[in-house]
Amino acid sequence: MTYKETYQLWLNEPTLLKEEKEKLLNLDEKEKEEAFFQDLSFGTGGIRGILGLGPNRINKYTIQRVTLGFVNYLKKHNKLNGVAISYDNRFGSYEFAYEAAKVLAYHGIRSFIFKKLRPTPMLSFLVRHFNASAGIMLTASHNPKEYNGFKAYNETGAQLTIEESNEVIEEISQIKSPFGIESTDNDHIHWIGDEIDKLYLDKVKNISIHKDPKAIKVVYSPLHGTGGTVIPKLLEDSGYEVLTVAEQMQVDPAFTHTKSSNPEDDIAYEKGIELAKKHQADVVFVTDPDADRLGLAYLSNGTYHILNGNQTGSMMLYYMLTEKKQPQGMVYTTVVTSHLIKKIAKSFKQAVGETLTGFKFIGEQAEKNQGKIPYIFGCEESYGSLVSDFVRDKDAVQAVYLLAEIVNTLHLRKQSIGTYLNEIYKKYGYYVEDTLSLTFKGIEGAKRMKQITEYVRHHGIDIQGFDVLKTTDYIGGITNDYDIYLPPSNVIKFESKDGFIIFRPSGTEPKLKIYYSVKGINLKVTSLKLKTYQE
Incomplete structure (x- = not known):
């Protein structure tokens, strides 16, 4: 079906409100094509997109369709112990959360939904607290205000695994129309007040090392x-x-x-x-x-x-390992995160588990290793970390709490973060990182991004001073140390003796991300080296 035919179907839909039809009539041809040429794709973590009408936009109807697909998946696997729901401050987030709860209620599935907005890590906590079968977070994370999204969680409080996501995608594909999806408000919807806050914050306070x-x-x-x-x-x-x-x-x-x-x-x-x-x-x-x-x-x-995410992550890990004796366990990181994390962990005889980009993979490994290998810490370069795994997604509340303690401890010792980082660099080497994000909007942008990625895949890179010693293409999937399987992903990593350059099209935004990490003898030399590579 062409985008024009899909547009006409929406325009003729009798359940559409008058003001919604007026918005459709006011779209220009380019806007019509962008909004109607495809369905929003359910990725490994859910859906994310621009707010508006059409199947390639976030709206009440696409949220209901995705929720119904999720419901059908849960029913198929007899996962009927309720769904925790939270939402952020974005346009429509509360309304979409309520719509999701009503779809669940119609199918006899309880929901535990916060009365007021709460963070993503608290959604993960809520899933685990109620032993719920799943979770839904209405958010577009750090994207611009024009965006919103739907993130799906399993019973562990982690984002869906790839296998689970694929099953949900299959269920959604069986729902041909986003209209006429049944929903109701009944006593299956349980509203949660601030009583959960204390339970969660008490757990956060337990990560403190010094009082x-x-x-x-x-x-x-x-x-x-x-x-x-x-x-x-x-x-x-x-x-x-x-x-x-x-x-x-x-x-x-x-x-x-x-x-x-x-x-x-x-x-x-x-x-x-x-x-x-x-x-x-x-x-x-x-x-x-x-x-x-x-x-x-x-x-x-x-x-x-x-500071960047690699620096805060390195500092948190170093503090945790130097200030308190930790059990021999696992530190989790990702393929695009600074190798400094690995060096710190290994110097304290900690195992290092490397996953693909996205905390869903760290949450999955933490669950897999529960009761076998103690969880020590997890972080990724994009400013996300998890100190304690009583939740299973990255948690900025825990990060604020630990970093505030680090700053306070250093202050009492007449030190600063700058001198502390320098201590780490002197011990492990000077690492400098940067991420270049190239934005590609619309249909043509997506084509261009694909062309660039394929060119790099087949021809490699030629950068003066960066002698490629190893190339890893994750498109076919690989198995890492500790039997960690990295499923097929559109990521290409080039390594030299002093760093790496990685090309990765984002799975949630129309961006091609290029990650640079360089190690050198001091910060000045290393920074100059990085600048040379980027030119």
Whole structure:
């Protein structure tokens, strides 16, 4: 069926509201093609896309269709012990969460849904707390305000495995129309208040290593998202002096007072650093809308320095291993994360489990190894980490708590984050990383991104000074150490004696990501080397 025919079907749909039909009539030809040329694809973690009408957009109808597919999967496997639901601050998130709960209710499946927005890690916690069969999180994570999404979780509180996702995809494909999907509001829908907050936060507090008096000032911003519901209280209850960015504490789907909701972007720290300068705060924390990613800026010699995800992950792991004797266990990382994580872990005789990009794979391995290999830590370069595996997805609430303790401990020892990182670099080598994201919009953009990836796959790279010693193409799947299977993925890794360059089309955004990691004798030389490779 052509996009024009699909568009006409939607336009003629009798259940569509008058204002919805008016929106359809106001679309130009390019907008029609983009919204109707395909169904939104259910990836390994769910669906994510631009808000709007059409099968290639996030709307009430696509959410109902995906939920019904998920319901049919759950019924097929007799997974009927309820579904936990949470949502972020985005346009439609609450409404979509409620629609999902009503579809579940019609089919006799209980839902446990937060009355107010809560972070992704709390959704994972809710699944495990109620021994639910599944979870649903309505979020587009750190994407721009035009996006929303539906993330699916299994009974362990981790995102669906690839095998589970494929089954859900098959069930969704059997639902030919997104219209007329039955739903109802009945007593199968259980609304959850703030009673879960204390249970979750008490678990977070258990990750603390030192119980020293708190001597630092902390600035925090949730960037209009879910982190504001629990993080300030967590820090204040623990004795920290907390300053919040007032305008960014507002739950706002338009993200009015931030230029970016992504901690990977320096502009996301702008207002936090402004507030920190006024009060000479020691550290600035920002979390993305669903509070699974954390960014940090620290004060040194009157200037605030922003760390990347590899640096925060390395620092957290080093602190955990040096400040407390840990059992011999497993540290989890991903193929695009700095090798510094591996070096730190191995120096403490910890096993290292490397997975594909995406915390779903780390959550899956943590579950697989439960009771066999102690979980020590997990992180990825994109500002996500998990300190304690009482949840099974990345958790910025835990990250804030541990990093605040690290900053406080260093402050009491007359040290700074800068000197602490330098201590790590001196011990393990100087690592510098960067990620280049190339955006490809629309149908033509997707074609171009595919062309570039295929060219690199078949011709390799020719970069002065970067002598390729090893090429790994993950397109066919490989098995790593500790029998960790990495399923087929569109990732190509080039390694030299002092680093790697990786090409990876994003699975959730129209972006081609190029990851650079370089090791050198000092930061200046290493940074220059990285710059040369990028030119």
